[in-house]
Amino acid sequence: MPADVDVVVVGAGPVGCALALLLGGHGRSVLLVERHSAPYPLPRAVHFDDETARILQACGIGADLPGLTESATTYEWRNAEGVPLLRFEMPLQGRQGWPSANMFNQPDLEARLLAKVQDCADITLWSGQSAFDVGSDVDGAWVELEACDCRGERRRVRAAYVVGCDGANSTVRDALGVEFEDRGFFFDWLVVDVRLQEPRVFDPPNLQVCDPARPTTVVSGGPGRRRWEFMCLPGESLDALDAETSAWTFLEPWDVRPDNAELVRHAGYRFRARWATRWHVGRVFLAGDAAHQTPPFAGQGMCAGLRDAANLAWKLDHVLGRPEDAALLETYDLERIPHAAAVIEVATELGKVICIPETEAAAARDASMAPLVPSGGSTPAPPMPGLSGGMLGPGSQAGELFVQGPIGLGDTEGRFDDVVGAGWHLVMAGATPQVAEEDEAWFRSVGGRIVAMGADAEDLGGCYGRWFAEHQVVAALERPDFYLYGTAATGEEVAALLTALRAHFEQFRTSPSAPSEPDLTTTSGGGS
Numbered sequence: 298m299p300a301d302v303d304v305v306v307v308g309a310g311p312v313g314c315a316l317a318l319l320l321g322g323h324g325r326s327v328l329l330v331e332r333h334s335a336p337y338p339l340p341r342a343v344h345f346d347d348e349t350a351r352i353l354q355a356c357g358i359g360a361d362l363p364g365l366t367e368s369a370t371t372y373e374w375r376n377a378e379g380v381p382l383l384r385f386e387m388p389l390q391g392r393q394g395w396p397s398a399n400m401f402n403q404p405d406l407e408a409r410l411l412a413k414v415q416d417c418a419d420i421t422l423w424s425g426q427s428a429f430d431v432g433s434d435v436d437g438a439w440v441e442l443e444a445c446d447c448r449g450e451r452r453r454v455r456a457a458y459v460v461g462c463d464g465a466n467s468t469v470r471d472a473l474g475v476e477f478e479d480r481g482f483f484f485d486w487l488v489v490d491v492r493l494q495e496p497r498v499f500d501p502p503n504l505q506v507c508d509p510a511r512p513t514t515v516v517s518g519g520p521g522r523r524r525w526e527f528m529c530l531p532g533e534s535l536d537a538l539d540a541e542t543s544a545w546t547f548l549e550p551w552d553v554r555p556d557n558a559e560l561v562r563h564a565g566y567r568f569r570a571r572w573a574t575r576w577h578v579g580r581v582f583l584a585g586d587a588a589h590q591t592p593p594f595a596g597q598g599m600c601a602g603l604r605d606a607a608n609l610a611w612k613l614d615h616v617l618g619r620p621e622d623a624a625l626l627e628t629y630d631l632e633r634i635p636h637a638a639a640v641i642e643v644a645t646e647l648g649k650v651i652c653i654p655e656t657e658a659a660a661a662r663d664a665s666m667a668p669l670v671p672s673g674g675s676t677p678a679p680p681m682p683g684l685s686g687g688m689l690g691p692g693s694q695a696g697e698l699f700v701q702g703p704i705g706l707g708d709t710e711g712r713f714d715d716v717v718g719a720g721w722h723l724v725m726a727g728a729t730p731q732v733a734e735e736d737e738a739w740f741r742s743v744g745g746r747i748v749a750m751g752a753d754a755e756d757l758g759g760c761y762g763r764w765f766a767e768h769q770v771v772a773a774l775e776r777p778d779f780y781l782y783g784t785a786a787t788g789e790e791v792a793a794l795l796t797a798l799r800a801h802f803e804q805f806r807t808s809p810s811a812p813s814e815p816d817l818t819t820t821s822g823g824g825s
């Protein structure tokens with residue numbers, strides 16, 4: 298049976314919208330199904346990093362980001378006496394062409410993404426439709442939908458691929474029968490979002506209060522907003538805590554009261570540290586919270602989900618154009634699971650610093666940590682991992698995130714991705730050396746572009762020149778998700794890099810484990 302669309306994306310949260318936009322932007326037909334009719338209203342993410350900003354730029358909302366965010370340059374962790382335990386300093390300008398830390402209000406971002414989705418001719422949005430089953434066979438994938446109205450009409454949609462971006466309680470994940478790797482680290486917190494009537498300076502602006510009497514998070518919630526999170530102590534019930542009266546009681550010591558602030562919302566939630574052990578079965582994929590959930594202390598849950606979207610989008614786009622390369626999709630799990638797991642480990646370690654409600658344990662922590670931060674000093678931010686396997690080639694920086702800087706090309710100036718466009722990029726520190734003609738033609742046929750800094754493009758601000766000098770290379774082969782396939786230190790290595798990439802794609806054609814195989818058809822009930 299032919300597919301109705303290229304890809305069905307289940308769930309129009311930030312990850313589903315981003316994936317739909319990245320695919321729709323390449324002319325792939327996408328059906329985005331969402332059970333709710335409006336963006337999810339509960340308070341959630343308040344921070345995203347510069348890599349996420351670059352992905353949002355690729356989704357076409359780069360121009361909106363300054364209005365949706367306020368940047369942060371410090372993130373401080375203090376004990377009950379106010380002594381700094383950790384002080385992360387983030388450069389205002391990150392390496393991806395955006396501020397390193399961006400504070401925002403998730404519903405505002407989601408509303409902007411949804412508006413963009415509605416503008417995209419290749420995306421059809423079906424709101425009020427709940428997916429209740431998925432599966433795949435040799436010809437494609439399918440999803441069973443039920444209208445969220447009193448008639449509850451059911452229908453089946455076929456697609457080449459289905460992606461479950463349906464959040465932490467994912468129906469798609471359940472239908473696939475995928476297990477979790479669970480770190481067993483979880484705590485209940487009360488989240489409170491506030492709008493102050495008068496602007497106020499918070500110093501430090503983003504703070505974790507590691508006080509065992511009440512571990513508390515006090516951060517920006519985006520322009521004009523503040524976020525407080527209060528840990529539920531042993532013996533307390535989150536249900537009882539999750540009330541307007543307790544929110545105001547907890548806010549009182551911060552001089553936040555009903556006469557000077559608006560309580561936007563309060564919500565209790567339990568964070569988890571876990572990830573699905575498989576992120577695809579046959580032609581059905583998982584992304585975002587459906588695939589992984591993290592403690593919030595590194596501000597990385599949504600960021601990881603958008604990385605999933607960026608990783609999967611270019612692979613699906615490639616394979617939809619060249620079905621014979623379907624084994625490329627196997628690299629999604631290989632690349633994304635270890636990366637997301639490493640980020641969850643970082644967030645868990647940070648969580649272990651603050652989620653200490655016992656006085657003695659907190660004193661032991663303080664004794665071991667206080668010397669880490671000399672007065673006025675800072676702690677290096679935990680490094681974000683690169684890719685440790687998957688679609689990687691030769692060169693010292695393979696698997697690392699590349700950089701984005703401002704460039705000039707012809708009459709156009711701006712951020713690299715806006716000027717050059719999305720896709721594979723061979724970025725050179727000077728004129729292009731001799732590369733095999735057939736390799737270059739093939740590279741261009743998969744949407745690759747060659748950009749020679751100082752020759753056809755101007756490295757405004759010197760971002761690329763500095764990066765090449767720092768790593769002692771002359772070329773970087775950047776994947777469409779901004780990670781480096783490989784680097785070259787000499788002109789000969791540049792030619793070899795393109796040859797290696799082409800050979801890599803050729804290998805996929807002979808791989809025995811393409812996801813197009815009829816390895817599974819799942820059913821979890823229902824069916825039409």
Ligand SMILES: Cc1cc2nc3c(=O)[nH]c(=O)nc-3n(C[C@H](O)[C@H](O)[C@H](O)COP(=O)(O)OP(=O)(O)OC[C@H]3O[C@@H](n4cnc5c(N)ncnc54)[C@H](O)[C@@H]3O)c2cc1C
Nearest residue numbers: 308310312332341342343344428464585586596598599600
């Ligand atoms: C208190 C808190 C603080 C956080 N702070 C940060 C932070 O600072 N930085 C950060 O990066 N992340 C943070 N996060 C995590 C972030 O909010 C999530 O990772 C992000 O929302 C996940 O996006 P998603 O699109 O994967 O899932 P969701 O946002 O959950 O979206 C899933 C969508 O799928 C829909 N859906 C579900 N089931 C179905 C179905 N069967 N059929 C159709 N549609 C369906 C839902 O209605 C929803 O719209 C925080 C989370 C919390 C709770």
